[in-house]
Amino acid sequence: MAVVVQKYGGSSVADVDRIQSVAERVARTRASGRDVVVVVSAMGDTTDTLLGLARRVSASPSRRELDMLLSAGERIAMALLAIALNERGVPAVSFTGSQSGIITSDTHFNARIVEVRPFRVQDELARGKVVIVAGYQGVSYKKEVTTLGRGGSDTTAVALAAALDAEACEIYSDVAGVFSADPRVVPTARRLGEISYEEMQEMAEAGARVLNAQAVEFAKERGIAIYARASGGGDEETLIRRFPPRAPGRIVGVASERGLVTLALARGADSALPALLEALDARGAGGKQLRSEADGASLVLSLENLPDYGALEEELTRRFAGLRFREGAGAVSAIGAGINATYRNVRAALDVMRRLDLAVLGLSTSSFRISLLIDEAAVDEAVRALHRELVEAD
Amino acid sequence: MAVVVQKYGGSSVADVDRIQSVAERVARTRASGRDVVVVVSAMGDTTDTLLGLARRVSASPSRRELDMLLSAGERIAMALLAIALNERGVPAVSFTGSQSGIITSDTHFNARIVEVRPFRVQDELARGKVVIVAGYQGVSYKKEVTTLGRGGSDTTAVALAAALDAEACEIYSDVAGVFSADPRVVPTARRLGEISYEEMQEMAEAGARVLNAQAVEFAKERGIAIYARASGGGDEETLIRRFPPRAPGRIVGVASERGLVTLALARGADSALPALLEALDARGAGGKQLRSEADGASLVLSLENLPDYGALEEELTRRFAGLRFREGAGAVSAIGAGINATYRNVRAALDVMRRLDLAVLGLSTSSFRISLLIDEAAVDEAVRALHRELVEAD
Numbered sequence: 135m136a137v138v139v140q141k142y143g144g145s146s147v148a149d150v151d152r153i154q155s156v157a158e159r160v161a162r163t164r165a166s167g168r169d170v171v172v173v174v175s176a177m178g179d180t181t182d183t184l185l186g187l188a189r190r191v192s193a194s195p196s197r198r199e200l201d202m203l204l205s206a207g208e209r210i211a212m213a214l215l216a217i218a219l220n221e222r223g224v225p226a227v228s229f230t231g232s233q234s235g236i237i238t239s240d241t242h243f244n245a246r247i248v249e250v251r252p253f254r255v256q257d258e259l260a261r262g263k264v265v266i267v268a269g270y271q272g273v274s275y276k277k278e279v280t281t282l283g284r285g286g287s288d289t290t291a292v293a294l295a296a297a298l299d300a301e302a303c304e305i306y307s308d309v310a311g312v313f314s315a316d317p318r319v320v321p322t323a324r325r326l327g328e329i330s331y332e333e334m335q336e337m338a339e340a341g342a343r344v345l346n347a348q349a350v351e352f353a354k355e356r357g358i359a360i361y362a363r364a365s366g367g368g369d370e371e372t373l374i375r376r377f378p379p380r381a382p383g384r385i386v387g388v389a390s391e392r393g394l395v396t397l398a399l400a401r402g403a404d405s406a407l408p409a410l411l412e413a414l415d416a417r418g419a420g421g422k423q424l425r426s427e428a429d430g431a432s433l434v435l436s437l438e439n440l441p442d443y444g445a446l447e448e449e450l451t452r453r454f455a456g457l458r459f460r461e462g463a464g465a466v467s468a469i470g471a472g473i474n475a476t477y478r479n480v481r482a483a484l485d486v487m488r489r490l491d492l493a494v495l496g497l498s499t500s501s502f503r504i505s506l507l508i509d510e511a512a513v514d515e516a517v518r519a520l521h522r523e524l525v526e527a528d
Numbered sequence: 529m530a531v532v533v534q535k536y537g538g539s540s541v542a543d544v545d546r547i548q549s550v551a552e553r554v555a556r557t558r559a560s561g562r563d564v565v566v567v568v569s570a571m572g573d574t575t576d577t578l579l580g581l582a583r584r585v586s587a588s589p590s591r592r593e594l595d596m597l598l599s600a601g602e603r604i605a606m607a608l609l610a611i612a613l614n615e616r617g618v619p620a621v622s623f624t625g626s627q628s629g630i631i632t633s634d635t636h637f638n639a640r641i642v643e644v645r646p647f648r649v650q651d652e653l654a655r656g657k658v659v660i661v662a663g664y665q666g667v668s669y670k671k672e673v674t675t676l677g678r679g680g681s682d683t684t685a686v687a688l689a690a691a692l693d694a695e696a697c698e699i700y701s702d703v704a705g706v707f708s709a710d711p712r713v714v715p716t717a718r719r720l721g722e723i724s725y726e727e728m729q730e731m732a733e734a735g736a737r738v739l740n741a742q743a744v745e746f747a748k749e750r751g752i753a754i755y756a757r758a759s760g761g762g763d764e765e766t767l768i769r770r771f772p773p774r775a776p777g778r779i780v781g782v783a784s785e786r787g788l789v790t791l792a793l794a795r796g797a798d799s800a801l802p803a804l805l806e807a808l809d810a811r812g813a814g815g816k817q818l819r820s821e822a823d824g825a826s827l828v829l830s831l832e833n834l835p836d837y838g839a840l841e842e843e844l845t846r847r848f849a850g851l852r853f854r855e856g857a858g859a860v861s862a863i864g865a866g867i868n869a870t871y872r873n874v875r876a877a878l879d880v881m882r883r884l885d886l887a888v889l890g891l892s893t894s895s896f897r898i899s900l901l902i903d904e905a906a907v908d909e910a911v912r913a914l915h916r917e918l919v920e921a922d
Contacts, residue, residue, distance in 0.1 A: 246869065339895070351865075357770075376751075408878045411871035424874065426891035429823045471745075475640070477805035480818065484802045497820035500894055501733070 137259065137300040138163060141173040141269065141291035145308040146365035147211045148178035156306075156365065157218035160264060164224055169259045171298065173269040173291040174215055176207025181270075185441065194445035197242035197418065201271075201281045205231070208268035208287070216266045226264040229254060231279075234265075235297075236272035236290060238280045241418050244439050245280035246348065247272060247289055250297035259298075267294065284438055285338075285346030292349040296356040303358050305345060306365035311372030312337065312344050314387035315521045319514045322526060326386065328373040333386045333469060336502045340467035341391035350374065385470040385479070388521045392510045393437040394463040396496070401430040403456025410454055417446055423498065434463070434496075434507070463495060464510030466517055467503050468524050474499045479524060486519045531653065531694040532557060535567040535663065535685035537701040540759035541605045542572035550700075550759065551612035554658060558618055563653045565692065567663040567685040568609055570601025575664075579835065588839035591636035591812065595665075595675045599625070602662035602681070610660045620658040623648060625673075628659075629691075630666035630684060632674045635812050638833050639674035640742065641666060641683055644691035653692075661688065678832050679732075679740030686743040690750040697747065697754050699739060704758035705766030706731065706738050708781035709915045713908045716920060720780065722767040727780045727863060730896045734861035735785035744768065779864040779873070782915045786904045787831035788857040790890070797850025798825040804848055811840055817892065828857070828890075828901070857889060858904030860911055861897050862918050868893045873918060880913045 140160065147153050156172075164170050175181075184203050188195040212228040219226035235251035255265050269287025274280050282289050288305060295303035312334065315323040329337075331354035338347035344362055353360050353374065360374040399407060404426060411424075414435075423434040437443055447459050473479050480497070483504055487494050492515075496507030508516055534554065541547050550566075558564050569575075578597050582589040606622040613620035629645035649659050663681025668674050676683050682699060689697035706728065709717040723731075725748035732741035738756055747754050747768065754768040793801060798820060805818075808829075817828040831837055841853050867873050874891070877898055881888050886909075890901030902910055 408875050408882075411875050411878075415870045415872060415875075424868075424871070424891065424893045425819060425821075426888065427819075427826060431891070432821060474818075476809045477818070478809060481802050481805050481809075484805075488802075494820065497818065497825070498892075499818045 135167070135169045137169040137171065137298045138302050138304065139171045139173065139291050139295040139298065139300045140304045140306060141287055142175065142365055143287065143305075143307040144175040144178050144180070146306050147174055147215065150214070152365070153211070153214050153218055157215060157222060157224075159365075160215075160219060161222050161224045164264055170264045171255060171259070171294055171300070172215065172264065172266045173287055173294065174208055174211040174266060175269050175287040176204075177211050180207040180210070188441070194442040197441065198278065200441055201242045201279050204281050205268070205271040205279050208270055212266045212268045219264055219266075224264055225262060226266055227258050228266040228268070230268050231271035231290065232273035234267045234294065236293065238272035238274050238282065240274035240276050240278065240280065242278070242280055243441060244283040244418055245272060245274065247282065247293045247352075250293050252294060252297045255294070255298065282348075285343065285349070288346040288349035289352060292352040292358060292360065295358050296352055300358070302361060303353065304361045304363060306363055307344065308364065308366070309344065310364035310368055310370035311362045312342070312374070312387075314525045315389070315517055316342075320388070320518050320521045323387075323521065325370060326372050328375060329386065331374060331376065332471065332502065334374045336467075336469040337387055337389050340389035340469060340503060340505065341465065342387070342389040345374070385468055385473060385524045388466065388468050388517050388525060390464060390466045390513045390517050391436065392464045392513055394465060394507070394510070395435045395437060395443070396460045396463055396507070397433050397435065397450075398458045398460070399431040399454070400456040400458070403454070404431045406454050406456070407431045410450065410457065413450060413453065417442065419446060425498075432496075434465075462510050463507050464513040465505050465507050466513060466520055467505040468520055469503050471502055473504060474501060480504055482523055483520060486523050487516065490515060490519055492516060529561070529563045531563040531565065531692045532696050532698065533565045533567065533685050533689040533692065533694045534698045534700060535681055536569065536759055537681065537699075538569040538572050538574070539702040540700050541568055541609065544608070546759070547605075547608050547612055551609060551616060551618075553759070554609075554613060555616050555618045558658055564658045565649060565653070565688055565694070566609065566658065566660045567681055567688065568602060568605040568660060569663050569681040571605050574601040574604070582835070588836040591835065592672065594835055595636045595673050598675050599662070599665040599673050602664055606660045606662045613658055613660075618658055619656060620660055621652050622660040622662070624662050625665035625684065626667035628661045628688065630687065632666035632668050632676065634668035634670050634672060634674065636672070636674055637835060638677040638812060639666060639668065641676065641687045641746075644687050646688060646691045649688070649692065676742075679737065679743070682740040682743035683746060686746040686752060686754065689752050690746055694752070697752050699754060699756045700759035701738065701756070702758065702760070703738060704762055704764035705756045706736070706768070706781075708919045709783070709911055710736075714782070714912050714915045717781075717915065719764060720766050722769060723780065725768060725770065726865070726896065728768045730861075730863040731781055731783050734783035734863060734897060734899065735859065736781070736783040739768070779862055779867060779918045782860065782862050782911050782919060784858060784860045784907045784911050785830065786858045786907055788859060788901070788904070789829045789831060789837070790854045790857055790901070791827050791829065791844075792852045792854070793825040793848070794850040794852070795824045797848070800848050800850070801825045804844065804851065807844060807847065811836065813840060819892075826890075856904050857901055858907040859899050859901050860907060860914055861899040862914055863897050865896060867898060868895060874898055876917055877914060880917050881910065884909060884913055886910060
């Protein structure tokens with residue numbers, strides 16, 4: 135029987151009424167004759183609330199214990215949804231990430247899925263049940279509970295869809311698809327009817343929240359079509375799939391990030407770069423933008439992946455002379471294949487910042503993206519202006 | 529009837545004997561019952577020889593005239609091959625890029641294909657002829673002859689394959705496929721049986737010569753499988769296609785570039801960045817790595833796309849105070865999806881450079897790549913060491 139994987143984000147299961155609506159939709163899908171696997175996030179702001187509690191208990195909580203704590207959020211949501219379905223007479227069973235066979239790396243707080251062994255899920259589907267899976271979590275090969283980082287429930291959903299050879303993966307959230315910018319920030323942002331995996335990945339890496347970048351990577355590798363929809367209903371959606379035709383140089387959208395920290399090693403101190411990278415890896419803080427030039431080295435970290443930022447900063451400042459931390463940065467990015475075939479778009483973006491009188495703290499380009507590092511307080515203003523200049527004028 | 533597009537590089541048509549061998553192979557393919565379109569490069573080093581002649585005539589030859597000059601190279605090769613086929617009793621006809629319907633942007637010397645209208649090619653195939661097409665060239669919508677930049681014949685071949693809905697695109701050169709590094713530099717380099725479009729694009733952008741990056745982009749968009757083979761025969765090949773499964777973090781290979789120039793705008797002078805970018809765009813020199821930080825701005829250009837580099841340097845040095853040119857740089861890159869999930873590979877690469885006592889002039893990372901800017905004289909040594917450390921040890 136055809137399998138469909140549906141993922142519901144935190145806002146879609148934020149309270150009991152919404153969980154009931156989700157149960158309705160799941161029941162309808164099941165009644166249409168398909169096997170249904172449902173991946174749920176934690177209710178509403180549960181994860182942030184739990185994280186806040188941990189911070190009040192300790193400035194540098196251990197990542198292992200954070201994972202134990204945070205993974206509880208999805209378990210609450212999954213159990214409630216299973217109960218709501220059973221109440222409707224729809225047989226349903228809930229599984230944790232571990233029970234669903236989500237095997238991850240052993241990097242706590244930001245683990246990557248390395249394998250999916252969905253045997254128990256398949257068995258229960260064969261018994262005619264709807265299977266509810268806790269998103270955002272897995273188990274490492276060391277048998278430790280791990281979490282997948284921000285947006286990790288998307289990855290759970292796509293990885294399961296791939297492992298189950300599902301006919302579709304549907305991602306429900308509080309926005310009806312992927313927009314050319316966050317519609318809460320840019321009222322004129324337009325919904326993209328379809329978007330390629332590559333474009334979606336760049337949008338997600340640049341900060342768009344609709345879908346997680348690793349999730350898109352999984353979907354791309356296995357050729358799984360993703361439908362992004364609003365859980366509130368309506369027919370609007372964005373289809374993320376292979377290669378929709380698009381004019382070269384066309385700008386897809388604008389995305390942004392806050393909570394960035396730049397680390398700069400002064401000229402002369404950059405021989406310490408390898409040791410600095412090792413220290414960051416040891417704290418699981420690797421992976422974002424890194425550059426080094428004759429004038430020194432710099433890298434950008436995201437606070438989102440650094441629950442123990444205070445301790446990190448203290449340790450590194452002590453160990454590395456000439457290392458400067460700078461907090462309060464944000465990034466705005468414009469995304470589109472061929473965006474840098476000439477410098478035209480970079481020049482337009484710099485011009486926008488000049489007119490807004492915003493200091494550009496950093497600029498980098500790739501084949502798909504222009505990213506500007508600016509004061510995080512100015513991010514929304516910069517997103518609106520860039521969208522007007524590069525997307526709406528297009 | 530099924531169409532196959534075969535592209536033969538400069539070394540494959542370097543002399544009359546080799547052109548005869550190509551004719552043999554084309555005749556065999558035709559006899560197997562398929563329609564054949566052949567795209568040829570200029571014979572051997574013809575393009576470099578013509579470029580050398582132009583430079584002896586003028587230090588800053590006009591790009592339009594360069595295109596007129598260089599496009600002659602492929603016309604010689606295509607006509608000779610058509611003659612050789614006719615001599616064998618195989619009806620063949622040759623077409624220039626323009627006659628084949630290769631419509632490009634109007635950037636001389638580095639144009640991009642924007643459309644293919646292969647009506648004449650289709651007519652001649654319908655008449656049972658083998659069609660020989662001059663690679664590397666097209667015609668702009670202003671009816672000017674353009675050339676496609678280094679490796680442009682690959683792009684011609686893939687674009688034609690897409691427009692003709694060909695069942696395969698075969699790229700013949702003097703190496704039997706794509707290797708984990710240039711086998712002339714790294715004797716232990718291994719042939720890759722298959723490689724994804726994304727991996728191939730990163731390899732090509734980082735300097736691997738087997739296939740042009742724009743060509744791979746075309747193939748990716750249209751889902752055309754590319755077979756890279758040696759024209760000398762043998763069964764060995766690399767298949768470039770969608771998503772072969774590969775372990776995450778696996779390093780595909782090492783590629784390199786020479787002839788790079790860095791431009792640095794000193795701190796304080798970086799307000800001139802927009803004007804500098806405009807000047808570069810005006811000379812068609814846009815598009816490579818660009819960064820800017822609090823300490824100033826820097827960008828990397830490739831001499832390969834700058835036939836008028838002398839004039840460019842002179843003009844810009846005059847116009848921009850605080851602009852520093854630095855020639856003689858090269859880049860070595862390691863490529864693989866997930867290569868920067870942690871800083872482990874960056875650290876290993878820096879360690880390799882330290883052991884070789886090579887100064888790292890610049891370092892940048894992306895999701896797919898680690899690139900190190902070094903002295904171009906040390907590129908081969910660095911490629912061998914990186915290959916040993918990151919690919920062979922893998």
